Structure formats: structure tokens, C-alpha cells
Amino acid sequence: MKDHTTGGQGASDSATRTDCSEALLRVYEYLDGELGPDECAKIQAHLDECGPCLKEYDLDTTLKSLIKRSCECEQAPEALRLTIMSRISMTVIQVDRG
Numbered sequence: 891m892k893d894h895t896t897g898g899q900g901a902s903d904s905a906t907r908t909d910c911s912e913a914l915l916r917v918y919e920y921l922d923g924e925l926g927p928d929e930c931a932k933i934q935a936h937l938d939e940c941g942p943c944l945k946e947y948d949l950d951t952t953l954k955s956l957i958k959r960s961c962e963c964e965q966a967p968e969a970l971r972l973t974i975m976s977r978i979s980m981t982v983i984q985v986d987r988g
């Protein structure tokens with residue numbers, strides 16, 4: 891396990907703490923409303939205290955509203971969805987290395 895030095899606060903209780911990579915993976919489900927209340931709260935809590943993740947979350951929210959605006963149909967085209975998913979995966983890799 892690597893040291894998490896981004897925040898200023900102590901990160902001792904890693905058991906209850908949501909991982910950045912986990913949070914970013916779930917942000918997509920979170921945005922889709924696929925998470926239960928417990929997990930929603932976990933992601934929300936992580937976004938509250940983790941700047942980089944919040945930034946990505948904002949990006950995803952913007953992306954999603956853009957899709958909704960540019961696409962009349964309710965579902966995003968498969969290609970666009972894949973693009974977003976790969977973008978998120980790339981972000982996760984960056985976070986893991988950072």
C-alpha cells in the first residue's frame with residue numbers, strides 16, 4: 891500500500907476509506923444512479939475530501955450533460971460510452987501512479 895499524501899488530513903483508517911481508484915470507478919455508476927444509498931454516501935464523502943476525484947467527477951458530470959444535450963435519444967451511443975469508459979480507466983491508472 892502506498893502512502894496517500896495528497897490530502898492534508900490523516901488517512902489512518904484505510905478500512906473505511908474509499909480508494910481513489912475505487913471512487914473513480916464507481917463515480918460512473920454513481921452518476922447513473924446505480925449505487926445504493928450506502929455506496930452513494932461513500933462516494934460522496936470521498937469526493938468531499940478528495941480534490942482530484944472531485945475534479946474528475948465534475949468532468950464526468952459535464953460530459954454526461956453534454957451527451958444528453960447533443961443526443962436526442964435517452965441512451966448514449968455505444969462508441970461514445972466506450973470513449974468515456976476508457977477515459978475513466980486512464981484516469982484511474984494516473985491516480986494509481988500519482
Ligand SMILES: [Zn+2]
Nearest residue numbers: 910913940943
Ligand atoms: Zn480520491
